[in-house]
Amino acid sequence: MGHRVLIVLALLAGIAHADGGVVGKVTITDSAGKPVAADAIVYVVGPTEAADPNEKPTVAQKDKHFVPDLVAVTVGGTVAFPNQDAFLHNVFSQSPDRQFDLGSFRKGESKSKDFRTPGVIDVYCNIHPEMAATILVLPNRLHTHVKADGTFAIEHVPPGTWTVFAYTRRALRPVSAKVTVGGTDASINLALVRGAEPEHLNKYGEKYHEAGGTYR
């Protein structure tokens, strides 16, 4: 019995050793090459790790902005949208991968939405056109935000050769690189170019009224 426990522990230790990580740095510039301070998410495509049960992404509505304006959620997960402003907000998406309309809700109220298929979901407020955010629905839990200095670390990546992507809102094009993960960390650097915020339509497919509409 004691031997069996030792064998299991040894196997688990071996598996843990086989896991590696992906570390590196993401730089973001505008189309003129000037550095831009912006959030970015790095994620690994290929492995099939299920969602972290502690993963509870939230996009708050605060000071007429979505905070943060970029979140990642593993397929099957739920994103909460609490309103922290003293006035009504709406949250809607017309992205082909996930269309929804959460109606209007006031301060202190929160609504949530589940995401079951991978994709890039742009969400907006039908009342305040300046509010925009992006939700990355990713196939596994191997994703992370970059730090303020652009560095990142994704731990517990299973061994193998995978594709690592970096994404920032308004990215002109996705960037990715192949990495091979073994017992040690793989290191990559990725460069994103960020464009202008595209004009979007309200939930009825119309342009917003000037100077703040009253649409809900």
Place this chain on the structure above:
Amino acid sequence: MALLIAPGTAHAGRTFYGWLYGTEVMPERGAEIQTWVSEENDVGPENHVRETDWWIGPAIGITDQLELVLPVQIAWERQGLKSGPPAARTTLDNYGVELRYRLVTQDPVDAPPFAPLIRVAIKRDVTHPDALQPEADVVASYQSGIFHGLVDLGTIVNVSSDATHVEFRPGAGVSIEVVESLRVGGEVFASLTPDSGYGNWVTVGPNMAWSHGRSWISAAFGIGVKDIKDTGRLQWGIAF
């Protein structure tokens, strides 16, 4: 170059039918003005009644599945006699409050193809001193791709101190999306009552519906099958 993200459009509260209630409701705190105009021409075995109604009401989303409507209805009615001139009148007919509760989510991913809705209303019939008019509909729709089918079983009861009149308003229809936002189909609709002195009539005919941004329109023309010449109903809504 500014890129206009071209989405589908959000719609709520609409129906694809002329005479039949839909199963969509407004999202929470959504608001929409809904209105319809209807005609019932030459009703009854003697074809002597004509009625044109105008109904208007704001619809407000209480929750994502419960909608409150505050309707007012104006009616023009001619009670023609076989002998002698017809008597016509135009009047504020009734006003009241109604609730429409959709029993399943409207989320386009989570919503099942089969969607039931219950509508209940209580109205004041102002043409009588003490008449109230409770109404109820059980509506069920089925959506699969471009196909939409719906059954609406409605009941209107008019209660006053001297009489109670019951009217059943069953209907069913289909609606096919022929191009984006434009649908055509057909529906059958009837007004049936066990009370004597009232006509039972049935119509069947084509319908159409069109959605555009925050607005929607639907209409049906019914050809009389029993004790009515024809009917028509045009309704539209605009969200804001």
